[in-house]
Amino acid sequence: MALNSKVPKGPIKDKWTDYKNHIDLVNPANKRNIDIIVVGTGLAGGSACATLAELGYNVKAFAYQDSPRRAHSIAAQGGINAAKNYQGDGDSTYRLFYDTVKGGDYRSREANVYRLAEVSANIIDQCVAQGVPFARDYGGLLDNRSFGGVLVSRTFYAKGQTGQQLLLGAYSAMNRQIARGKIEMFNRHEMLDVVKVDGKARGIIARNLITGEIERHSAHAVVIASGGYGNVYFLSTNAMGSNATAAWKIHKKGAYFANPCYTQIHPTCIPRSGDYQSKLTLMSESLRNDGRIWVPKNMDDVKAIREGRKKPTDLSEDERDYYLERRYPAFGNLVPRDVASRAAKERCDAGYGVNATGEAVYLDFKSAIERYGREQAKIHGIDNPSEAKIYELGQAIVEEKYGNLFQMYEKIVDQNPYKTPMMIYPATHYTMGGVWVDYNLMTTVDGLYCIGEANFSDHGANRLGASALMQGLADGYFVLPYTIGDYLSGDIRTGKIPTDTKEFDEAENEVKSRIDFFINNKGEHSVDYYHKKLGKIMWEKCGMSRNEKGLKEAMSEIKELREDFWKNVTVPGNADEMNPELEKAGRVADFLELGELFAKDALERNESCGGHFREESVELDGEQKGEAKRNDKDFAFVSAWEYKGEPADAVLHKEELEFNDIELKQRSYK
Amino acid sequence: MNLTLKVWRQKDESSKGRMVDYKVTDISEHMSFLEMMDVLNEQLINTGEEPVAFDHDCREGICGMCSMYINGEAHGPDRGVTTCQLHMRMFKDGDTITIEPFRAAAFPVIKDLVVDRSSFERIQQAGGYISVNTSGNTQDANAIPISKHAADEAMDAATCIGCGACVATCKNSSAMLFVGAKVSQYALLPQGQVEAADRVKNMVAQMDLEGFGNCTNTGACEIECPKGISLENIARMNRELMKATFK
Numbered sequence: 020m021a022l023n024s025k026v027p028k029g030p031i032k033d034k035w036t037d038y039k040n041h042i043d044l045v046n047p048a049n050k051r052n053i054d055i056i057v058v059g060t061g062l063a064g065g066s067a068c069a070t071l072a073e074l075g076y077n078v079k080a081f082a083y084q085d086s087p088r089r090a091h092s093i094a095a096q097g098g099i100n101a102a103k104n105y106q107g108d109g110d111s112t113y114r115l116f117y118d119t120v121k122g123g124d125y126r127s128r129e130a131n132v133y134r135l136a137e138v139s140a141n142i143i144d145q146c147v148a149q150g151v152p153f154a155r156d157y158g159g160l161l162d163n164r165s166f167g168g169v170l171v172s173r174t175f176y177a178k179g180q181t182g183q184q185l186l187l188g189a190y191s192a193m194n195r196q197i198a199r200g201k202i203e204m205f206n207r208h209e210m211l212d213v214v215k216v217d218g219k220a221r222g223i224i225a226r227n228l229i230t231g232e233i234e235r236h237s238a239h240a241v242v243i244a245s246g247g248y249g250n251v252y253f254l255s256t257n258a259m260g261s262n263a264t265a266a267w268k269i270h271k272k273g274a275y276f277a278n279p280c281y282t283q284i285h286p287t288c289i290p291r292s293g294d295y296q297s298k299l300t301l302m303s304e305s306l307r308n309d310g311r312i313w314v315p316k317n318m319d320d321v322k323a324i325r326e327g328r329k330k331p332t333d334l335s336e337d338e339r340d341y342y343l344e345r346r347y348p349a350f351g352n353l354v355p356r357d358v359a360s361r362a363a364k365e366r367c368d369a370g371y372g373v374n375a376t377g378e379a380v381y382l383d384f385k386s387a388i389e390r391y392g393r394e395q396a397k398i399h400g401i402d403n404p405s406e407a408k409i410y411e412l413g414q415a416i417v418e419e420k421y422g423n424l425f426q427m428y429e430k431i432v433d434q435n436p437y438k439t440p441m442m443i444y445p446a447t448h449y450t451m452g453g454v455w456v457d458y459n460l461m462t463t464v465d466g467l468y469c470i471g472e473a474n475f476s477d478h479g480a481n482r483l484g485a486s487a488l489m490q491g492l493a494d495g496y497f498v499l500p501y502t503i504g505d506y507l508s509g510d511i512r513t514g515k516i517p518t519d520t521k522e523f524d525e526a527e528n529e530v531k532s533r534i535d536f537f538i539n540n541k542g543e544h545s546v547d548y549y550h551k552k553l554g555k556i557m558w559e560k561c562g563m564s565r566n567e568k569g570l571k572e573a574m575s576e577i578k579e580l581r582e583d584f585w586k587n588v589t590v591p592g593n594a595d596e597m598n599p600e601l602e603k604a605g606r607v608a609d610f611l612e613l614g615e616l617f618a619k620d621a622l623e624r625n626e627s628c629g630g631h632f633r634e635e636s637v638e639l640d641g642e643q644k645g646e647a648k649r650n651d652k653d654f655a656f657v658s659a660w661e662y663k664g665e666p667a668d669a670v671l672h673k674e675e676l677e678f679n680d681i682e683l684k685q686r687s688y689k
Numbered sequence: 690m691n692l693t694l695k696v697w698r699q700k701d702e703s704s705k706g707r708m709v710d711y712k713v714t715d716i717s718e719h720m721s722f723l724e725m726m727d728v729l730n731e732q733l734i735n736t737g738e739e740p741v742a743f744d745h746d747c748r749e750g751i752c753g754m755c756s757m758y759i760n761g762e763a764h765g766p767d768r769g770v771t772t773c774q775l776h777m778r779m780f781k782d783g784d785t786i787t788i789e790p791f792r793a794a795a796f797p798v799i800k801d802l803v804v805d806r807s808s809f810e811r812i813q814q815a816g817g818y819i820s821v822n823t824s825g826n827t828q829d830a831n832a833i834p835i836s837k838h839a840a841d842e843a844m845d846a847a848t849c850i851g852c853g854a855c856v857a858t859c860k861n862s863s864a865m866l867f868v869g870a871k872v873s874q875y876a877l878l879p880q881g882q883v884e885a886a887d888r889v890k891n892m893v894a895q896m897d898l899e900g901f902g903n904c905t906n907t908g909a910c911e912i913e914c915p916k917g918i919s920l921e922n923i924a925r926m927n928r929e930l931m932k933a934t935f936k
Contacts, residue, residue, distance in 0.1 A: 066823070069823045070823045070824070073822060073823045073824065084746060084752075084754060085744070085754070085805070085806060085807065086806070086807075086809070086810055086851070088753070088851055089746055089747075089752040089753060089754050091746070091747060091752070093747065093751050093752055094747050094749055094751050094752065103830075105831060138825075141825045141827075142825075143830045144825070144827045144828065144829055144830045145821075145823065145825050145827050146830075147827075147830035147833060147880070148819070148821045148827040148828070148830075148833075148880060149818075149819055149821055149823075149880070150818075150819045150843075150874065150875055150878050150880045150881055152840050152841075152843040152844040152847050152874065152878065153830075153840070154840065154844075155834075155835050155836070155837045155840040155841075156837065157837050158834070159834030159835055159836050159837070160831050160834060161830055161831055177844055177847075178844060178848075180751070180844075180848065183751060183847075183848075183850075184844070184847060187847065190813075191813070191817060191818035191819070192818060192821075192823050194810075194813045194814045194817060194818050195814075195818045195820060197814050198814040198815065198816075204810075206807065206810070229799055258746040258747040258748070258752060259745060259746055259747075259748055260746045292719045293717055293719060293720075295717060295720055295724050295727070295728060296724065297721075297723065297724050297727055297748060298748045298749075300748075300749045301749070426769070427749065427750060427774070430750075430767075430770055430774045430776065431721075431774070431776070433776070433778065496823060496825060497825050545731060545734045545735065547727075547731065589734065591733075591734055591737070591738065591739045591740065592739050596700070596701065596800070597701070597742055597799060597800045597803065599740070599742055600734065600740060
């Protein structure tokens with residue numbers, strides 16, 4: 020099947036408006052007769068549920084947690100971008116569009132990104148109307164801060180808990196619709212398959228995670244909003260339950276999977292401390308506004324620090340290598356995530372890592388605390404303040420900005436980051452790859468949509484900070500509610516979709532036989548045993564830097580591991596009860612397939628782009644010597660994989676990317 | 690370190706539960722409490738036993754899912770943390786640790802340490818929102834100026850993660866800290882004023898209906914709250930309710 024992105028014709032700034040003016044609408048009386056299933060109720064799914072219900076559709080929403088409020092969007096810390104230009108620093112729709120396309124290393128779809136930038140301002144208006152307590156300045160107006168990869172202040176925030184507040188906003192809008200009966204909420208349910216009737220998505224098979232009951236649910240359209248697949252690495256910043264199952268199951272039923280090898284490595288994570296570790300914790304990127312990143316200049320100091328003979332605070336300015344400021348003077352510590360991550364890895368690989376494992380660099384707030392302290396002393400009219408006073412005043416400001424993050428760090432690491440620099444290291448965070456969708460956010464299956472992190476379209480090969488929340492809410496509140504109406508206008512006479520059909524029978528039987536297998540297999544290894552092994556292969560061979568040999572090895576090792584899993588996995592307990600191990604088994608089975616496709620996609624893409632450093636593709640000379648080398652001639656496309664059984668047999672389809680409004684050029688943050 | 694765990698095991702809501710003893714060895718002080726539970730579960734699976742079911746997800750203190758009652762305290766002995774942020778450095782080699790589910794009539798046990806907190810959902814659905822049309826046709830955000838102080842205070846109330854520690858720790862199983870926080874967030878903001886009276890009446894009525902107890906100003910909830918939600922919010926809710934009743 021040829022890929023058709025369905026991007027509307029016309030100038031980029033008019034595309035979305037023209038599109039909205041010409042789509043078919045469903046009249047309000049008919050919306051009452053149409054059902055929509057939404058799987059996942061984080062920022063994208065939750066906002067979609069709320070708006071679709073508001074419009075009058077009957078929404079059935081599914082979440083694996085006990086409440087939509089627990090979706091992992093809640094953990095996003097830093098903020099949400101919007102081209103409001105409240106600061107008057109030159110921001111505009113075009114500039115947000117430009118930064119996003121450039122930040123994504125020119126691997127996203129231009130028209131989608133422009134639309135995202137266009138609706139971004141509305142998101143803020145709507146969230147404020149819902150009662151989201153964004154930070155305010157003393158005049159009562161909204162405050163902004165800056166994030167990596169951009170030169171303007173366009174990030175709106177609510178302390179270090181922006182994701183939480185935005186999610187609670189969407190959740191409250193959902194609650195209003197649940198109370199009105201327009202959303203039927205299925206908490207503690209997991210979608211295990213999609214049901215297609217005559218080529219169209221018409222329902223899902225779900226498991227009630229409390230009783231184990233397998234349920235059939237029908238609808239006129241199905242929306243997947245199940246988030247990313249970062250847990251394919253086992254250790255990631257994702258919540259433990261974050262999984263790829265919904266996205267992977269629809270892939271197996273005909274939805275192409277795009278750019279699986281694009282995963283964001285976030286530069287500011289708390290480093291790993293041991294083999295028992297279950298997940299990684301992120302420190303918001305906003306910390307880089309005030310924190311300076313460094314490692315010692317001299318190897319002797321590195322050694323002394325590792326052996327505990329010296330403390331980081333013992334090192335003078337001269338003895339520190341502020342490598343981001345040195346290499347990228349224009350952006351300094353605010354370079355984009357991929358650049359910051361690669362630079363940290365480069366220093367650690369060269370032996371300058373500052374903790375026991377050699378996998379940590381410092382994020383230091385000393386200069387910020389002093390700078391703020393002096394400023395405050397002036398404001399308070401304190402002449403000749405002592406160093407201690409300056410520190411006290413400065414610390415109060417830093418605490419106001421990042422208090423919860425500092426507290427979190429201290430609880431985990433048992434060190435006070437106001438007194439000694441934080442240690443950070445890159446970790447897997449967000450996945451830019453995902454289910455392929457067209458401009459309407461529809462997958463390659465009719466009536467099957469995919470939104471938020473679960474789709475691929477907006478972030479290219481790297482996501483800029485504060486853009487995930489923006490895309491989730493843009494898709495859910497503003498884009499999908501229009502595009503899905505155009506499709507559903509053909510369904511106003513269809514009537515209820517019955518669930519007692521052979522299509523539902525088949526899907527249910529498939530789901531049940533898989534569960535039966537797990538319960539009855541009684542092998543010798545736990546699910547986590549396999550997940551950890553997979554994660555190790557992924558991190559070592561499909562991590563921040565990759566090469567042909569490693570990727571080929573990864574493919575065969577994952578295949579072997581998968582075969583062993585299906586022979587030797589053990590799942591205790593029964594199918595007809597709450598059984599967290601059974602849930603995990605199904606998810607890891609999917610990761611074991613996705614991981615191989617990930618490696619295959621990375622192997623195909625013989626270029627360095629975004630956070631993905633392909634060792635065979637590097638700049639050999641000039642100003643950019645040693646930096647990642649993108650190859651637009653051969654790789655300016657989206658890879659969309661068609662399922663054919665074994666992941667190794669997946670068939671590649673290419674969507675060539677067109678850049679008409681932005682000139683493709685080398686990214687430089689020098 | 691080596692520890693003895695006394696863990697509540699209960700097959701499902703209708704079964705009778707009991708405490709069971711387990712030993713765990715080689716626990717690192719850097720582990721989180723939930724990572725220690727992972728070690729226990731891996732051990733149980735390897736010996737053919739059923740692992741202990743417990744709720745958890747983000748493991749960074751924000752989703753509000755984890756809910757253990759450890760040595761008689763919600764989220765254990767540390768302050769200002771959820772169970773996933775509780776670290777084993779709070780315990781000593783040889784300790785015996787008692788682990789139970791949150792106990793409250795309005796939080797029935799589903800299995801082992803997992804409880805049903807959907808009563809919180811229904812309270813929110815009774816009015817914990819601002820009735821704005823989610824169509825995107827709202828006024829410009831800066832057309833609603835809000836003083837920094839009010840925004841910060843609303844934010845402090847909105848920080849609640851809905852974990853239920855306040856209920857679990859209260860001798861009356863009262864949910865007033867949770868409900869007070871939600872009522873306060875909206876009461877402090879201009880957007881929430883229009884339906885403020887109905888909101889507080891409906892939320893409080895639902896809270897009573899769910900079987901939560903009353904507040905007797907003991908203050909344990911504030912002490913155990915991982916997010917430091919203040920008792921002030923309960924006072925504010927009471928004031929709001931009073932205002933609404935006499936309106």
